[in-house]
Amino acid sequence: MTQQLVPLAAPQLPAAGLDKAAVLMLALEPALSRRLMENLEFDDIRTLSQAMSGLGRTDSAVVEQVLAEFCARADMMDTVVGSLDATERLLASFLAGDRVEAIMEEIRGPAGRTVWEKLANVNEAVLASYLKNEYPQTVAVVLSRIDPAHSARVLANLPAEFGVEVVTRMLRMEVVQNDIVGDVERTLRTEFMSNLAHTNRRDNHEVMAEIFNYLDRSTESRLLASLEESDKEAAERIKTLMFTFEDLVRLDAAGIQTLIRSVGNQRIALALKGASDRLKELILGNMSERAGKALKEDMATMGPVRLRDVEEAQQFLVTTAKELAASGEIVVADNRHDQMVY
Structure with missing residues (x-):
């Protein structure tokens, strides 16, 4: 009796791409698998790890076919060029x-x-x-x-x-x-x-006003003067939004006292050389009698000072006040809009 030969069935490849990826990762050298894993997102690593752990025993014939399919696809790609358009086209082929x-x-x-x-x-x-x-x-x-x-x-x-x-x-x-x-x-x-x-989209005038706050006085005056010639309305709006040295009068008592402690008497004395009487009274009124007297003596004995030095001292006070307001340590009342500016 002649024995009939029954052809062997072809090994069944995993149906899902994820299972094929799991087979591939397990078949590669650990060092190679690790390098591939390092380039995946955390969620992808977790998903692939779940597939690998649930894969079970895989016949060698299946492993060979997965590797062969991978190599065949790799051979077809002479050059790979990545771009936004190519990525978008690929995604559109299988995603909504x-x-x-x-x-x-x-x-x-x-x-x-x-x-x-x-x-x-x-x-x-x-x-x-x-x-x-x-x-x-x-x-x-x-x-x-x-x-x-x-x-x-x-x-x-x-x-x-x-x-x-x-x-x-x-x-x-x-x-x-x-x-x-x-x-x-x-x-x-x-x-x-x-x-x-x-x-968070800010008004352009507010952005420019903040930039102007950090300019030295001469540059600020020059730019505003030029802007007034070309766009007077914009220049006026920027000036309205700017926080200047004289705007320190908008600080409450606690704010003035915090500012004084932060900048020191020497800078205050120099800055007040060009200040209005109202601002001088506000600062002196929030100092102890002894500290106020010492400040007046410093201003009197200072003699003539360069305008540039005065402006730098005033700008330092303004910048410090803005930083303190931003951190919530002081509050600046905005009388123009009856709000609080931080």
């Missing part, structure tokens, strides 16, 4: 339009940063103000993915009970699925980051 647009926006953004890296530059109070209206679980995801120091500052700015709820969710949180992280990213990008960019 809104997903492609979101990814490309990230790539084209500042240094191609992710939304999580961009959040690192958002003031903690601003971020907390937005997050306090979200679900605690969403906030837990956000705080678990940004820098711990920044998370701590944001957490401190959240309402107490809400903050405790967020901490509880973070303690109980397990591995977050990619689609959930993606939803949070899209929400942050479309609702928060875009609104933040819109609200």
